[in-house]
Amino acid sequence: MAALEHAPMELTPKEALVQTVIQIADDHLILGHRLSEWCGHAPMLEEDLSMPNIALDLIGQARALYTYAATVENKGRSEDDIAYLRTDREYTNCLLVERPNVDFAHTMLRQFYFAVSMQLFWQRAMKSSDETISGIAGKAVKEVAYHVRHCGEWIIRLGDGTEESASRMADAVESLHPYTDELFTTDIARQYCIDAQIIPDSIAIKKQWTDLIAPVFKEAGLTLPDVPYPQLGGRSGQHTEDFGFLLAELQYVQRAYPGAQW
Amino acid sequence: MCSARIPAPNGRSVLMDKPNVEVATQVAANVSDPELPYLTLADLGILRSVELQDDIIVAYVSPTYSGCPALEVIEQSVLVALKQAGFNARVERTLSPPWTTDWITDEGRRKLNANGIAPPQQGQTDKNTLFAKTVVVCPACSSDNTAKVSEFGSTPCKAQYQCKQCREPFEYFKCH
Numbered sequence: 001m002a003a004l005e006h007a008p009m010e011l012t013p014k015e016a017l018v019q020t021v022i023q024i025a026d027d028h029l030i031l032g033h034r035l036s037e038w039c040g041h042a043p044m045l046e047e048d049l050s051m052p053n054i055a056l057d058l059i060g061q062a063r064a065l066y067t068y069a070a071t072v073e074n075k076g077r078s079e080d081d082i083a084y085l086r087t088d089r090e091y092t093n094c095l096l097v098e099r100p101n102v103d104f105a106h107t108m109l110r111q112f113y114f115a116v117s118m119q120l121f122w123q124r125a126m127k128s129s130d131e132t133i134s135g136i137a138g139k140a141v142k143e144v145a146y147h148v149r150h151c152g153e154w155i156i157r158l159g160d161g162t163e164e165s166a167s168r169m170a171d172a173v174e175s176l177h178p179y180t181d182e183l184f185t186t187d188i189a190r191q192y193c194i195d196a197q198i199i200p201d202s203i204a205i206k207k208q209w210t211d212l213i214a215p216v217f218k219e220a221g222l223t224l225p226d227v228p229y230p231q232l233g234g235r236s237g238q239h240t241e242d243f244g245f246l247l248a249e250l251q252y253v254q255r256a257y258p259g260a261q262w
Numbered sequence: 263m264c265s266a267r268i269p270a271p272n273g274r275s276v277l278m279d280k281p282n283v284e285v286a287t288q289v290a291a292n293v294s295d296p297e298l299p300y301l302t303l304a305d306l307g308i309l310r311s312v313e314l315q316d317d318i319i320v321a322y323v324s325p326t327y328s329g330c331p332a333l334e335v336i337e338q339s340v341l342v343a344l345k346q347a348g349f350n351a352r353v354e355r356t357l358s359p360p361w362t363t364d365w366i367t368d369e370g371r372r373k374l375n376a377n378g379i380a381p382p383q384q385g386q387t388d389k390n391t392l393f394a395k396t397v398v399v400c401p402a403c404s405s406d407n408t409a410k411v412s413e414f415g416s417t418p419c420k421a422q423y424q425c426k427q428c429r430e431p432f433e434y435f436k437c438h
Contacts, residue, residue: 045412046411046422049412049422050413053414053418054414056418057329060328060329060330061328061329064357131358135356135357135360136357140328142438143327143438146436148390149392149394
């Protein structure tokens with residue numbers, strides 16, 4: 001099912017590239033923000049290190065992407081302007097990454113779904129026709145490998161754990177799985193970039209993603225649910241209610257002190 | 263010998279010989295890492311090249327991790343070092359090809375170990391395997407009877423380990 005399209009029918013190659021790069025950056029910024037909410041509140045010290053460190057990797061990747069988008073766009077916007085000063089409808093992250101943390105099971109599952117898709121994405125993007133994307137991919141692919149490993153191990157420990165952990169893990173699968181379709185949708189801008197071999201094709205990635213998730217779920221004693229009605233909308237700027245609260249926190253300092261610098 | 267007019271800190275300009283790229287490279291290479299001050303940028307392999315472009319020294323630096331918080335500090339340190347050595351300079355970040363721990367020199371590895379950090383093992387592929395066991399050698403007593411305490415340590419590039427032999431905790435610079 002294609003995402004709702006509100007983009008104009010004609011896009012220049014430059015606009016398509018900028019839109020797509022910002023879309024990928026938005027996924028990383030928003031997910032990084034969600035993870036950072038655990039800082040000081042994690043269930044144990046090692047996860048209070050892990051989750052903010054994973055968040056730091058994601059935000060670093062977002063920065064490299066936003067900086068590239070700002071350079072290509074060449075309209076005087078900085079990486080910070082793009083990251084912090086847009087309205088909710090202008091963010092094009094997928095809905096999965098803005099889902100609230102809920103509990104550790106939900107958080108690990110959300111991260112695992114995203115990390116596996118990005119691992120497949122970055123592996124292929126290393127051969128991108130765009131040198132900057134290829135450079136970002138070369139670094140990100142190594143970082144995301146640690147994310148996949150860390151979260152994959154937790155899915156198994158929790159799924160194949162106690163009655164409580166297994167039940168929380170099953171709830172997480174039921175609530176988050178409908179959001180995973182949007183990881184693989186394309187729009188006009190993204191399709192242009194796929195055709196120009198700047199980014200990899202989503203359909204090929206989706207098949208491999210399912211193949212990689214399945215054995216982990218099996219070992220965790222979890223079932224992949226059927227999703228009759230996928231949750232979509234983030235790619236066209238239509239976000240969930242939780243996103244408003246997230247943006248308020250994310251943008252507060254920049255909005256309260258416009259132009260503030262460290 | 264051709265000369266260039268170089269701006270001096272007092273706002274005036276000084277007539278100097280064409281900037282010496284070899285000297286500039288040495289200056290940049292000897293800048294210390296802010297987190298691990300016994301390591302230089304040359305030890306880490308993150309100084310990619312130093313070039314002369316229109317009488318301006320341009321130093322190319324690569325980030326280690328995408329989110330490394332020390333990157334801007336490192337770039338500033340290189341800039342300050344070059345300016346203090348009298349060069350008109352600029353620092354640029356280069357992403358391609360991406361830095362890897364394989365570029366840490368043997369001297370860099372020796373220094374890490376001497377300072378209680380187990381250096382990254384070259385060519386490791388275990389990060390793609392769930393529940394994989396990396397054998398990490400204790401920098402204090404050289405035993406391989408060590409255990410991972412935490413995947414992420416004080417910085418994103420390091421993991422926390424403990425030696426079961428001598429009981430010392432230490433960090434492992436992860437393969438990247």
